[in-house]
Amino acid sequence: MSPDPQTKEIASVQQVLGACPHDCPDTCALVTTVQDGVALRVQGNPAHPPTAGVLCNKVSHYVERSYHPERLLQPMKRVGPKGSGRFEPVAWDVALDDIARRLGAIAARDPQAILPYSYCGTMGLVQGDGMAARFFHRIGASLLDRTICASAGAEALTQTLGGKVGMKVEFFAEAKLIVIWGSNSIASNLHFWRLAQEAKRQGAKLVCIDPRRSETAEKCHEHLQLLPGTDAALALALMHELVANDWLDHAYLEAHTLGWDALRERALRWSPERAAAVCGIPAQQIRDLARDYGTTKPAAIRLNYGMQRVRGGGNAVRAVACLPALTGAWRHRAGGVLLSNSGWVPADRAYLQRPDLLAGRQPRTINMVTIGDDLLRPASPAFGPAIEAVVVYNSNPLAVAPESGKVVRGFAREDLFTVVLEQFRTDTADYADYLLPATTQLEHWDVHPSYGHTDVLLNRPAIAPVGQARTNTDVFRALAARMGFDEPCFRESDETLCRHAFGDKVDFEVLLRQGFASLQVPDAPFAEGRFPTASGRCEFFSERLARQGLDGLPDHVPNYEAAGSPRAIRWR
Ligand SMILES: Nc1nc2c(c(=O)[nH]1)N[C@H]1C(S)=C(S)[C@@H](COP(=O)(O)OP(=O)(O)OC[C@H]3O[C@@H](n4cnc5c(=O)[nH]c(N)nc54)[C@H](O)[C@@H]3O)O[C@H]1N2
Ligand SMILES: Nc1nc2c(c(=O)[nH]1)N[C@H]1C(S)=C(S)[C@@H](COP(=O)(O)OP(=O)(O)OC[C@H]3O[C@@H](n4cnc5c(=O)[nH]c(N)nc54)[C@H](O)[C@@H]3O)O[C@H]1N2
């Protein structure tokens, strides 16, 4: 048979398995079609159940992102004043030599004057804080507290349930009541919305709790349009009604919770009328939701981070996280609450990030949300040395950190040495002394945990780096070599990092073969209690908080600017 030219063409087409890098609970599995070294399209992997072959609109265009004409393709050195965005190309070796020399000189005076600044440009454990954390630990640089998104909610879950753990997302499809609380699922958690639709087709009722009539609220059966920052009051009033109508699972409360008497007493102070006045919604709406929640089984709550970005946000998440234990919703696999499942992931951070390279040093910690203030702070005994160098990767602080006026002034300091690893010319990139072109997800290895489902994923490179782009790991390896860090961990390849990222808890061969692997999480993780708290119970009352002089029980903590004030009402 003579060779068919078309067959030859098809034979050179490859499909490469990957993972979406974005900070999104869905952590989709990708399939990239590549021909002759060029990526043609990115699609959802139909074999991965949470992805179900579908990507959001943003990532289905990821090929365009990778080949975008505005992509940074070569290292650049600043020539104009800070922030002017005027650069000239520079060779990688020249840039890396100079960066290593300057960081080395600062570290010789005080390594804490160096600050890494990163967040979730990629959620990958390898291009995230794999090699980078090793490098900064070895230097002894200031540590960064990554608080910009989820800290209040994460802490609240940990105090109540013992970790960032919750329902397995797939079972929302079997729930008969779904409460979508402080989450705009259609926009920011699309694959969950698909499951909620499945439940709806099976007769489930959907309720949305959001100050805004979001597109998600629009499509639910009920919308409780409460004032921002009043969720804990609502949750306490729901508890009030569960008690008043005895919609309680007494056996579950007895066996698997801590502090019920105290919580009960507090809840009884929150009549629906009192909460209605605080939340700005009718008392009857609270009664109706309590009835639905108390009498519908299984009932599931999907929280997201939208509701914890207020003063009492942590308390609100604690109060909501208590609810399923009152009704025993956890007994069913389609009952309970989900905010984050990242606590189930067996990431071996000691291996990936090597905090042991601090070798007994205890650098200060800088909170990423105060970066503006901190860049403008002079040296002092309380603060330590002024920040002299910032290395930014996977983040865009000028756009994302609060009080951006101060952040801009901080980054505009002529005496600050700034290195930015980026795919694009962001606001922050404009302030770099060196701007280093980074690879995209199509060009590097990585492994990905998920906070919305309970699988982990592998991302294989589909194409060679575009232009002169380099992986984050490569840049930190190269800097480590130049700074004379000769520990073997600085020579490990990305593939090796991927292989060991989950220790022996995940079979890497499975990841290589199918691109994802499911974690061993029970279908109804807390049906028999066994919460990962100190007591093994759902902790309504937290000894830990009480010992710190804080309220041991969740409460409604009002906004600094009271809900119902003229400004708040105008906003509404
Ligand atoms: N398409 C897309 N998806 C994303 C992202 C993205 O940039 N684009 N970002 C990802 C990231 S980093 C995150 S953290 C998540 C965020 O995901 P979500 O938490 O779902 O999104 P937000 O828009 O922050 O907030 C959700 C809703 O909370 C409401 N809200 C605000 N204040 C309150 C309150 O006090 N109480 C209650 N009950 N509701 C309140 C808002 O009106 C909003 O509709 O999305 C992820 N997914
Ligand atoms: N104004 C404003 N501020 C916000 C928010 C908001 O909605 N508005 N949301 C808040 C929330 S919820 C969050 S989670 C944070 C998000 O804060 P960030 O995580 O800092 O924001 P992103 O824009 O997701 O990512 C930052 C940059 O990482 C780059 N990047 C992606 N992949 C890679 C890579 O592999 N290597 C390198 N070197 N760079 C890469 C991207 O090009 C992007 O410019 O922002 C918070 N701040």
Ligand code: SF4
């Ligand atoms: S839905 Fe989320 S995880 Fe899926 S492709 Fe879009 S951003 Fe990525």
Ligand SMILES: [Mo]
């Ligand atoms: Mo976020």
